Amino acid sequence: TGKGGSTSAYRTKTSIDQLTKQGYELVSDNYPANGVVFDHDDNKDQNYRVVLKHKTTTVTPENPGKPGEPIDPTNPTGPKYPEGTDKQALHRDINQTVNYVDEQGKTVATSVKDQVSFDRTGTIDQVTGKVSYTPWQAKNKDNVFDAKQSPVINGHYADKANIPAQTVTPDTADQVETVTYHKLGSLVPDVPGSKPVPYPNDPKDPSKAGKPIIPDIPGYTPVDSN
Numbered sequence: 001t002g003k004g005g006s007t008s009a010y011r012t013k014t015s016i017d018q019l020t021k022q023g024y025e026l027v028s029d030n031y032p033a034n035g036v037v038f039d040h041d042d043n044k045d046q047n048y049r050v051v052l053k054h055k056t057t058t059v060t061p062e063n064p065g066k067p068g069e070p071i072d073p074t075n076p077t078g079p080k081y082p083e084g085t086d087k088q089a090l091h092r093d094i095n096q097t098v099n100y101v102d103e104q105g106k107t108v109a110t111s112v113k114d115q116v117s118f119d120r121t122g123t124i125d126q127v128t129g130k131v132s133y134t135p136w137q138a139k140n141k142d143n144v145f146d147a148k149q150s151p152v153i154n155g156h157y158a159d160k161a162n163i164p165a166q167t168v169t170p171d172t173a174d175q176v177e178t179v180t181y182h183k184l185g186s187l188v189p190d191v192p193g194s195k196p197v198p199y200p201n202d203p204k205d206p207s208k209a210g211k212p213i214i215p216d217i218p219g220y221t222p223v224d225s226n
Contacts, residue, residue: 004040011035012050023079023126025055054127061091061119071126079126092118092136095174096145098163102156102181109151116143116168136170143168145175150206155198156181161207187212191220 002008012031020026031048039046059065065085070076083089094116100109117139122131147165150158160179186196194217200210214222 002038004038007035007037009035016050016052019052020055021075021078023055024052027051027053054125057124057126059085059090059122059124061087064090065122065124071124079124079129082124082129082131084131085122085124090120090122092170094118094168094170094172096166096177097175098148098177098179100151100153100158100179100181103183108153108156108181112148114145114148116145116172118143118170138168150179152201152203152206153181154201155184157184157201157209158206161205184209187214189215189217189220189222191217 011033012029016026016029029048029050031050036046036048057065057071059081064087065071065081067081067083067086069081071079071081096114098112098114100107100111102108118136119139120136121134123133124131145163145166145168148163150160150162158179158181160177163177163179166175184199184201186198188194188196194215197213197215199212202208202210
């Protein structure tokens, strides 16, 4: 309030500065920068409008937040990064390891590793401290552990011919698969003094033996169709 023709000492800057330090952002202010000059009409108020909005900050896996630290380093008492804005909350790696071992647990082939990565973006409301997230997105749009064919190990057969493909989500736990190899048996002719003949590998299926080689034993003819 004031006398007609006089200039008000009030300025909006102090209030706006206080609000921006609390996380608001100025949209518009039509109050005169040099103060309002009061008119001479007591029946009509002079109205001015200052509009502010909640300021937001975006965090990404490449530029994550540091929970508990100021969003604006020049405003140490202002809004802080809330929980759920660090890299761990914005990036996830889901891992799969396939090990190839014998019955004693000894490695018989190099392990195969696979990884699916997911990223998302967070938007912080500096006034409320709430964080909203975009949906998780798989890197290169690939959210599948590829199928893995078990290698052929000479003289052994695998308990799994392959590890099938698997669709992964951000909540999938890391996985360790084990393919165990057992020693192939031998064909033993029912003939005294004959030597066992080891079964060969099936080159197309590591979980099976190949066709056995029937030995030539003088004086005998194989008759068992199996």
